[in-house]
Amino acid sequence: MRMHQYARALVGLVLAAAPFGCSTSKPAVQTGLKVTHIDVGRSVTAEKTIAEKTDSFRPADTFYVSVATDGSGPSATLTARWTYQGGQVVDESRQDIAPTGSAAVTEFHLSKPDGWPTGEYKVEVLLNGASAGTREFKVT
């Protein structure tokens, strides 16, 4: 009888510990952080917001995308994936952030010394690998 009680207690302990067993193989999930705003433009302010919004650039311009996030977390990765004409990857940049307050703004920028080819471009913003939004623009 006593053996059964010990066995039950042991099973309970194992089940309680099970959710923590794989913690070394996965990064922390940022459940409290979300992307609230994405803007594209030609320049940014000191606060990393877009100073000159546009979706039509010139070949000599620098592209800026400003990403506002809300929430906090010890570590999150923002990615800006820039593509050209529906698929050709132009660049992919990442920034690791650890927002501590309620709001933060992160900017990514991209330039090309010899000028951008004209056409349609797109920037996709990802938060911890999951798409958080896209913005399309063109170079004329």
Add this chain to the structure above:
Amino acid sequence: MGIFGDLFGKKEKPRPDFSNVRSGGSSTAPTPAAVGGPATIAPPVTTGRTYVVVAGDSLSRIAKREYGDAQKWPKIYEANRSIIKDPDLIYPGQELRIPEA
């Protein structure tokens, strides 16, 4: 594609060269390194060695094997951010840089 393109009078446009684009960024949020977490955009690792992923591997398993500590998997992840999109997804045949412990 090229044959059919020629047959129908179409010519494929050459793909633009984006190899010289310059990217960057900044944030009002602190980096994980600044608050004691893993390092931010890691500079390319020039020391260490290469490890080829085999079936059944995970970053924590490689970290356990290489460093004796599975918790050190972020060190390998940070050194290979250019090829690892998701730390939970690595593929057999991938060549990972293993930074020195």
